[in-house]
Amino acid sequence: MNRLDEIIAMHLADEGALLPILHDVQAEFGYISEEAIVAIALAMNLSRAEVYGVVSFYHDFRSTPDARPVIQLCRAEACQARGVEALLASLPVQNHVRLEAVYCLGLCSVGPNAMVNGTLHARLDGDKFHALVEASL
Amino acid sequence: MTVVRISDDALAVACGADAVAAAFAQAGCTVERVSSWGMHWLEPLVEIDGYGFGPLAPDDVPDVLAGSSAKAIGVIADHPFIAGQQRITFTRAGRTRPLSLEDYAANGGWLGLERARKIGALTTLAEVTASGLRGRGGAGFPAGIKWQTVANAPAVQKYIVCNADEGDSATFADRMVMEGDPFMLIEGMAIAALAVGSTRGYVYIRSEYPHAISRMKAAVTACAHVVAPFAVHVRTGAGAYVCGEETALLNSIEGKRGEVRAKPPLPALEGLFGKPTVVNNVLTLAAVPWILAHGAKAYADVGYGRSRGTMPIQLAGNVKYGGLYEIGFGVTLGDLVNRIGGGTASGRPIKAVQVGGPLGAYHPSSDFDLPFDYESFADAGGLIGHAGITIFDDCTDMSAQARFAMQFCAAESCGKCTPCRIGSTRGVELVDRIRHRIPRAPDGVEVLPQMHNARKQPRTVHEDITLLKDLCETMKLGSLCALGGFTPYPVLSALRHWPEDFGLDGTESNAAQEVDHGV
Structure with a gap:
């Protein structure tokens, strides 16, 4: 049994199994491939369109691979009030990291904030933010 | 040996609490990781025998232990920020280890559930109703009435759903409950389950809160024997803000697109998987154990x-x-x-x-x-x-904030209803036109000679302001949920109070400030 089938089998008996399956597939492969959509649809007795509809609805799910490291930067109001837009403008254009906006990380009194691989960073200033981008390369 | 208490809340950790904890451990102290007091400007905050020190860096550790730290703040519980509060939901904040069942039981935990079991479902419902507790998610709907509706609905299976999709910027209380006092939330869900006759609950937590997710999963396992036969499951969101709306959240748990459902039917009657469902915010459910333990009157007196x-x-x-x-x-x-x-x-x-x-x-x-x-x-x-x-x-450009509100709505709209899906995009365009004073000119078709009734002049800023207000009214009255329905609040309040940020002159400002259609 391949890894994809294992993930599907692990959740199949649960109520509303689709999101847990998609989360695990994305965590395992980095994205949700066409092949995965077909397999999930078949196992869950859904149409491919239904599965694709769910994948494309949620910001967390990707349907194309992107191996670049990800930095999630909070750009919601509280971080805006603490200068996140100026921080972002100070960063030279970066193509080797994927800079994603999130709304928000829930650290709204100590922004600007970012999350890299599940690790949170608060009170970012220009130096700390640039160091974070450098370190994730 | 010195016992040092440091929060392991996500915010404290983001501010460097782990490194500070390691430095104290290195210095031979016993480090206890507790919940956060909620004084975020002092994080990482360290407590030794009731005295606080913060914000600390690892270099500050020798000074703290030598008693010469300049970052001492005195007795934490006497700090004006703490002493001025009336802590009911956060009564244990800063005082207990989040995943310690002993700490929880020793500090008033499970008393509410025990009392609910003793007095039975009907009296529990009456207590919650009498407490005046209203939904803390924003709508403020009385919790007791919602529970009563679910209790009265006949069904084989009912659900308790905790809305922990805390997507609003500037909010972190749900996160602090889940990371700092997870058993309290589970106890509240168990009491709700007892009151309405449910055996199954879901906590839907947004994926941006990985610490809260792992903490809640651990807590659910640790206290499964206490709340049985009620069973709680943790579900992870997938980055959709709109899933904080209760019906979108239910669709998301069911494994569907997080699209809002039209009401009626109310979730209390046809909710998760079509079954009667209590959907409450984290703070609503977290207030319940205290209400049951101390009585409805004590709560309603505040x-x-x-x-x-x-x-x-x-x-x-x-x-x-x-x-x-x-x-x-x-x-x-x-x-x-x-x-x-x-x-x-x-x-x-x-x-x-x-x-x-x-x-x-x-x-x-x-x-x-x-x-x-x-x-x-x-x-x-x-x-x-x-x-x-x-x-x-005062450095803030309020017209940019108004634009952001519309842009955010456009990005996060579930797409189910037109005012929100289309209106938000048109709203961004309108705010831009007003800000940059480039009113819409007639397009290629409108200028054709055979288009007799189409106007040939560009719109004025005045007209754009009126149009924006009309659009906001349509969104407010015509949207299915609060996302489209409430986006007009930040937009119109910014326009009304700070017309100068939109570059409006005197008469335009007056137009902006006119009382707008009840919004």
Whole structure:
């Protein structure tokens, strides 16, 4: 049994199994491939369109691979009030990291904030933010 | 051996608490990781024998242990920020280890559930109703009535769903409950289950909160034997803001697109998988154990008007003393912002205060005498939402904030209803036209000679303002849920109070400030 089938089998008996399956597939492969959509649809007795509809609805799910490291930067109001837009403008254009906006990380009194691989960073200033981008390369 | 208590809340960890904890352990101290006191400007905050030190870096450890630290703040419980609060939901904050069943039981845990089991479902329902507890997610619907509806609905399976999709900027109280006192939330869900006759519950947590997710999963396992036969499952969101709306959240748990459902049917009658379902916010459910343990009257004695009990208020954004401040309803906005929050972190004058997250109105300082309760804010053209307060200093361009509100709505709209899906995009365009004073010119078809009735002049800024107000009215009245329905609040409040930021002249400002269609 391949890894994809294992993930599907692990959740199949649960109520509303689709999101847990998609989360695990994305965590395992980095994205949700066409092949995965077909397999999930078949196992869950859904149409491919239904599965694709769910994948494309949620910001967390990707349907194309992107191996670049990800930095999630909070750009919601509280971080805006603490200068996140100026921080972002100070960063030279970066193509080797994927800079994603999130709304928000829930650290709204100590922004600007970012999350890299599940690790949170608060009170970012220009130096700390640039160091974070450098370190994730 | 010195016992050092340091929070392992996500915010403390983001501020470097792990390194500070390691430095104390290295120095031979016993380190206990506890929940956060909620004084965020002092994180990482360290407690030794009741005395606090913060914000600490690993280099500060020798000074703290030698008793010569310049970062000493005295007895934490006596700190004005803590002493001024009425902590009910956060009564254990800073005092217990989040995943310790012993700490929880030793500090009043499970008393509410025990009493609920003793007095039975009917009396439990009556207690919650009598407490006056209202939904803390923003709508303020009485929890007792919702529970009663579910209790009365005949069904083989009923569900308790905890809405932990805390997506609003400036809110973090749900996160602090889940990371700092997870058993309290589970106890509240178990009491709700007992009251309505349910055996199955879901906590839907947004994926942006990985710490809260792992903490809740661990807590659910640790206390499964206490709440049995009620069983709780943790589900992870996938980055859709709209899933904080209760029916979208239910669709998401079911494994569907997080699209809003039309009501009726109410989730209380046809909710998760079509079964009667209690959907409550984290703070609503977390208040329940205290109400059951101390009685409805004790809870209802606190508060203001029809808003009973306490509200964990979150001070965020450009604030000097940011953090969690739980207090009875009725405290004024100015008190929260100036006296408790200490004004801006940047030291500049306050320009605007947004109350209630991205869908809340921007308030100028002339609103600072407003008492914090559901009705007062509604009357003033705003809302308290989940009680997040974002402070902005005078460098803020309010027209940019208005544009952001529309843009955010466009990005996060589920697409089910037209006013929200299309209106938000048109709203961004309109705000841009007003800001940059480039009114819409007639297009290629409109200028054709055979288009007799099409106007040939560009729209004026006046007309664009009227159009924006009309659009906002349509969104407010025609949207299915609060995302499209409340986006007009930040947009119109910014336009009304800061017309100069939109580059409006005198008469245009007057047009902007005219009372708009009840919004």
